[in-house]
Amino acid sequence: MRSISHSDYLRYALIALVVLIMAAATPASAKLNRISATLVAEQSRPAAGDTLQLAIRMTPAPGWHGYWQNPGDSGMPPRVEWKLPDGITASPLQHPVPSAKTMAGFKSYVYDGSFALLTSIKLPASAPPGTTIPITGELSWLACSSDVCVPESTTIRTSVEINSGRETSARNPAFQSYRSALPTPYPYSGSFFSDDDNVTVTIKTPPGIASSAVRFFPITGQLSPTNVTQSGDTTTFHLRKRGRSVGKVEAVIDTGPGTKAYQIKALPAREAPVAAEAPSPAPVATSAPLPSPAAPEGDPEATESLDQLPSPEYANDVPDPNPFAMASLLPAKASETGWLAAFLGAILGGLLLNLMPCVFPILSLKALSLARSGTSRQAARIEAVAYTGGAVISTTALGAVLVGLQCLGAEIGWAFQLQNPYIVLALVALMTAIGANLLGLFEIRSFPLLNRITGGSAPSSAFGTGALAAFVATPCSGPFMGVALGAALFLPPLAALSVFTGLGLGIALPFLAIGFLPALRRFLPKPGDWMVTLRRVLAVPMLLTAAALIWVLSRQVGHQGLAMGLGISLAVGIGLAWLGITQKTAKSGFHPILSTAMVGALAFSLLPAPIAIASADVSESGPVQTFSEKRLDELRRAGTPVFVDFTADWCLTCKVNEKLAINDPSTQRVFERAGVVTLVGDWTNGDPAITEFLAKHGRNSIPYYLVYMPGERPQELPQILTAELLADAVQPIG
Template sequence: MQASTLNLFRYLFGVCVLLAAMMAAPASAQRENYIAADLVAESAPVPGETLTAALRFRPTEGWHGYWANPGDAGEGMRLEWHLPNGWEAGEPQYPVPQELELLGLINHVYKDPYAVLIPIEVPQQAAVANIAPITVDAQWLACSDRLCVPERATLTLRFPQTSADLAAQFDEHRAAIAPMIDASASFVITADKLRLAIPLPASLGLPDPHVFIEQKDVIDYSAVQTFTRDGDMLVAEIARGGLRAEPDALRGILAFGDGGDGVRFEASPGTVPTGGERIGPRTVDTPLAILLGGALLGGLLLNLMPCVFPILSLKALTLARAGGEERQARIEGLAYTAGVIIACLALGALMLALRSGGAQIGWAFQLQEPLVVAALLVLATLITANFSGLFEIPSLPIRTRGEGGAFATGLLAAVVATPCTGPFMAAALGAALLLPAAQALLLFAALGLGLALPFLLLGFVPALRRMLPKPGAWMETFRKTLAIPMGLTALGLVWLAWRLGGMSFAFAALALSILPVVALTARRNGNRTVAIIAVIAGLYFAASLPFRAQEQVASSESVLDPVTYSQEALAQARASGQPVFLWFTADWCLTCKVNEQVAIEREATRDAFAEAGVIAMRGDWTQADPEITRYLEEWQVAGVPLYVWYPAGGQGEQLPQVLTPDSLVELAQSGD
């Protein structure tokens, strides 16, 4: 079903719900209104001046009234004035409404007592001494969660005995009315969306902005509203909905948040800026079930990483040694899974906690810290040496049978497996930054379950264990072979330590990783003196590490000669009228490096970009960068890689996380 059909269905359904509710209203005309109302003036009338009247509503608990545009369902207020000759009532001025969702419909309502202010122009020659009563026939709709009742009343305007009687009350009423901005807004309407530019000082904070459009059937009231800042201009994008009316002018209220603050605006067709900095809370449109599936599949693929596959392989061989011990296999499978999931939950919870405290971080944030990288280097070096047979540590997780060793191995596998976001993981981990904490942690648990799934299946499916090779002397050779990918992982961490902390830091981290191996090997050979010297030297390098991580290393060279990413640089590149290819990478991201070798760092890509006039731009997230983190959040991804293509004069398009050799060449040649 197309979106326009769905919008029409929602509109008709809302009308049907409203009519059915109104038909169900009590027939008695003698009952009290569910929303009581009265009409009072701020002061006595003065010829030639504007008199302000307040139409005050007091909803009964559980009932609500409506704004001028009620939303998907409901009915706005209607007024018929009875005024002396020459007197004229102006447009009602409403407080900022609230959103209310009922039966999938979005309504604009007031649940608490509220006042609508109406300016009344008093003629210069008006006789105000003994004027006839001023009345208004008012009609409004009162609704609860289950019932809607049309209500009416003929209200007589009451004048205060003295001008000070209602001064304090009118101060509150006027403070609740959104003031009109002193500059005109502009808008552009397309078949799919409304883009609205509202002049607003950049210094004004907007924690949770929302636009209420007074004209009906212009926007989809349930659509996610996105906001960007372009200097002193706030730009809102809202999907179209309803009957898709196209008015020549727009009026509305920009609400600043849930506190009732906002401004009124009037907008006419005009230019609306593109780009800018994304503001306001983000939401997640993808169903949670799909996100959980992506996290599960992403975790499963992490088992292919060179630092995880050796650990998984040796743990699988421990089951082969166990023979037919069914109960033990299941216990180890569960213990390993528990270790993986707990580690993923701990990393996820730490990331969410740091973000809630204001830190601009994303997934794999731990690999942006030099000391964490040094600790991982020590661990990878010890595992490499163990695989190589230089020493044996009975308590090393990957060498221990039983639930304790399996649990510890699960912890280890999760820690070394989670640096990058690969296929399927990006959307899930990006959503985890936006979802409530409980749902976000559920995604991290699904990631851990995917990572642990191969070993868990081995533990619970005897047929899979029977497919494992029989124990034999070959296992020792196989273990030494697995030292190669672990050794390459250690070398990669040495390089990353250099990139993060500089040459002095990398040397100290390398020494710190080698000295424990020297100490353990010397102890194995009975040379206690060498072991003690190695321990002392290791303690020295460990103590000096925090003081060495001071150097900053520039980004690596690229055949595309990219511009360094910044918000200003991106705005300038897009304003040039040329296509822009923007990619975000990190030295610790394996997927990033593979894509760069396969698709980005190629002469064919460079030549295609040069011919099409493509501006290449790169954001290096090896070290923490809050500006890059904010941009990643705008695309609802938690980490790198991220590839975005901006066609000339167009909006950005996110590219797949796995690039093919000719994907960028074809994109540049297409001219899109």
């Protein structure tokens, strides 16, 4: 009997991966969900113009639970994307009171039994009798047991028929119990004080709330009560704070399951309204959507017209620390100096890009290539030119696509390719392949055409390395680069392409200098056995890059993206290891290459569409909110200081800034004292509104940061942030 070879094992592993990828791609709705979900309407035959209440009934299987709107230390709340007829919108989901569950020291707010999420829609008054109104939504949630958590989703749908208006439509009696499970909005705002670790909230005591049995469920922030006291008609909550600063406190309180629950709100002590002679609380109908928080009382000038404040379009009037900034924003016909400044800025930006963290994995390939290039002067120069050609052609080609699509009306910007999950999946495969090559699992054969042009295999390798370095570096943006690339929006197409050519030249400049300056090559180590060890070590950052891209993919398309990313990475690794075995035995590599390509094609064909990205730290009313120009205008009208942060999950520069500056505790304390609201514009999957806003400010890349202080012109911040710089930016002038 023939023994099973290593190639056979790898072949069987690829077959198993095919099965796993297909299983991962199966729509969640086709699987047996641990929490069932159905959509029901309170009335099946409402009248035209009525406000119709809907309920999403969710029932966990025994031993499983779902999550509240604030899941606590872990979990994910239910989210729904409605697909409704034109002119009909759904109100925000209303959540019943949860229970607290502590596991392994982590507290979460959950539903162990059946629960209903309520929303309402306004039916069109012009709908004729007999019209059927379809109501559909894509619902996603996290189901957890004591051992495992499973992301689930399904399509919920129902329909109603418009009655004649002369008949009374029967109402579903279950909705009365659904509404009674909701907290009652408490009409009195409390106040709170906050320091680094603690928050103290004081409110007028709601009826029936006793400090000995009160339960506290925070809607905003990560807050946990340490003590509750009552004195007279006030109740004080002493809370432990974790994470970001809080701009206001919203919570649900009650005294146990089945008791009266209230939704309370507290503002910072300096903003809290005084209600010393307020009447006793009146009953509040819970069938309507929760009211929006009342605007804080203050100076009447806070509500003046936005026309009296500096407009966001004046952001570029602020002196920019970049000496090329103003010149680069000039139209090309205004002055040749504008084009030259943009071109030089792109070269300098590309040069500095070599120092950015996201380019470090590509520096590993450079190091090996530079060590090889020390063999002779001619070989070094040829390799340097080939590397430069690869980098320049890569950035110019990307620039040509970008400019061409913008000419056709597309709302895209620099690094647009990483907003496409298919390209991210391809980069996962590419980074895995490079890591496998550096580990010695297989060897890359040279490209015959490039070999004939350049006279050897080293130049073709350098050309590919240069192209790869430029392509992978595009998500990063450093000093000078953002403004220089933004000039492409104002320059004629050929002049704009020269800016992208300058970027590639800047990326390749260090390698080009070493290739043509023998004095610099003397600092390079001689080739030797050390290079084998270095190759193995430098495989680590390449594989870590692949892992980071898999994470980006999971953020773009959900848990199925995570499965696809892991699947294609494993497939590439197995297939190339199989290829390496055939190379050592002088056999044809056709079968491993074909098999790997087929698995990859399967993963690409099953990749789901991008999803909306939500962050647990982002809310609609807290200190960190989702960016929109409308919300920015509202905050400026109210005289609120605003910090605008344009970011993306694939932008490592953005993540470094968030870690070291934006989320630094000292920065958050300064923001809290100044009352700053952060608006986060997430560009991970692309957003035409964000692209348009960036274009208004002469930019088409991120990171991009703006600070709006009341009564002052907007400040445009550098692309590399520090905590001290942010603190200075939010200090009022004078």
